[in-house]
Amino acid sequence: MVVDAVADDLGVVRKAEVRLAQAHELARWDELVAANPDGGSVWRGREYSEHERVLGFTPVYLMVDDIACTVLERRIPLLGRLWHLPAGPGVLDVTTLMRVSDALAEFAAEQGVFTVRIEPLIRDDAAERERLLAAGYRRVPGWAPSHTIVVDITGSEDDVLARFGQRARRWIRKAARVGVVVERVEATDENCRILYDLLTATADGRFPIRTFEHVRSLYQRLQASGNGQLFLARLDGKVVAGAYAMLVGDNALYLTGASVRKGPGRSEENGLGAHGVGHAVQWELMRWAREHGAVRYDMCGTPPSWEADDPAHPLHGVGQFKLSFDKTIVDYIGAYDVPARRIRANLLYGYERMLIAAAERPLFRRFLT
Numbered sequence: 001m002v003v004d005a006v007a008d009d010l011g012v013v014r015k016a017e018v019r020l021a022q023a024h025e026l027a028r029w030d031e032l033v034a035a036n037p038d039g040g041s042v043w044r045g046r047e048y049s050e051h052e053r054v055l056g057f058t059p060v061y062l063m064v065d066d067i068a069c070t071v072l073e074r075r076i077p078l079l080g081r082l083w084h085l086p087a088g089p090g091v092l093d094v095t096t097l098m099r100v101s102d103a104l105a106e107f108a109a110e111q112g113v114f115t116v117r118i119e120p121l122i123r124d125d126a127a128e129r130e131r132l133l134a135a136g137y138r139r140v141p142g143w144a145p146s147h148t149i150v151v152d153i154t155g156s157e158d159d160v161l162a163r164f165g166q167r168a169r170r171w172i173r174k175a176a177r178v179g180v181v182v183e184r185v186e187a188t189d190e191n192c193r194i195l196y197d198l199l200t201a202t203a204d205g206r207f208p209i210r211t212f213e214h215v216r217s218l219y220q221r222l223q224a225s226g227n228g229q230l231f232l233a234r235l236d237g238k239v240v241a242g243a244y245a246m247l248v249g250d251n252a253l254y255l256t257g258a259s260v261r262k263g264p265g266r267s268e269e270n271g272l273g274a275h276g277v278g279h280a281v282q283w284e285l286m287r288w289a290r291e292h293g294a295v296r297y298d299m300c301g302t303p304p305s306w307e308a309d310d311p312a313h314p315l316h317g318v319g320q321f322k323l324s325f326d327k328t329i330v331d332y333i334g335a336y337d338v339p340a341r342r343i344r345a346n347l348l349y350g351y352e353r354m355l356i357a358a359a360e361r362p363l364f365r366r367f368l369t
Helices: 029-034 046-055 094-110 126-134 157-163 166-178 189-203 212-225 277-291 316-323 342-359 362-368
Strands: 002-007 013-020 058-064 067-076 080-085 113-118 138-140 150-152 181-185 228-235 238-248 251-259 296-298 335-339
Touching: 013 094, 029 046, 029 067, 029 238, 046 058, 046 067, 046 212, 058 094, 067 094, 080 094, 094 113, 094 126, 094 335, 113 342, 126 138, 138 342, 150 157, 157 277, 166 277, 181 277, 189 212, 189 228, 189 238, 189 251, 212 228, 228 277, 238 277, 251 277, 277 296, 335 342
Parallel strands: 080 113, 251 296
Antiparallel strands: 002 013, 013 058, 058 067, 067 080, 113 335, 138 335, 150 296, 181 228, 228 238, 238 251
């Protein structure tokens, strides 16, 4: 199928082509994702996408011209099939985004899909947001964080350390002096359970986490493919923190992490003391990412740049920690629905806004402002 005419450098009108990826393309899908204009994203990797089948998603792999688009399809009761492009499509400007997304929406409609949900890694811009809204796109909550810190991990280790803030370098040195050891461990059932128990103690009902079976399966699948690594940090022989990192192409991401708590009912306070464990863990994750060819390390979530210093923001503490590695918060343009069948898409949009308003969760409300 072809849609949405554009002109090439010679002024010849050409239409965008949307098609299913072929077998030879699927065999090197992560390479194609990494070759996209935005450099790719771990959320579009094949192993991660295939794992999402356990949550009811069906991966669909499409090519729009030469852009590899990873789609997660899900059936919504009474409405039909929704297509979601996690952290995609992989373009860098809104003009190209609209061309690709409109092509996808028309193709999706022919497949019986009622809406296409996009969340490109395009830098935020108020005028460009207005362009999308004026074109009929609908702002919705996203999958990947819309605000994050992306650390440049190119050059030598000394080069990377030199770009950190002084506080991060100081804590990394302190951790080494007091004997903090961060290990790359196999994603065995036992090690997955150790990290999961740290995560549940940290969450303590404040935020949702998946079941142990789900995260264990994900950790093991990614690590077996070479796209993930489990880490455990020890002090005096005891596990005090854990983390998981993943990568696709030259992009790495801090997927999750947790540390020991001060005690029952004190989930918001870590029990690490002044040992620099958190900084040591992040440094080891970055070292692993560098060894596997990554040049960027996404710290996966901060407050928006304009709220970084607001102590009332739910991610304030996390944000301040991550800012010690890099002072620049990247704000993305956010997630949008591109209706393929407008009546059904409007029903979903209204339902989701109602749920978010009823929940009265400031963190989620920020997605829609």
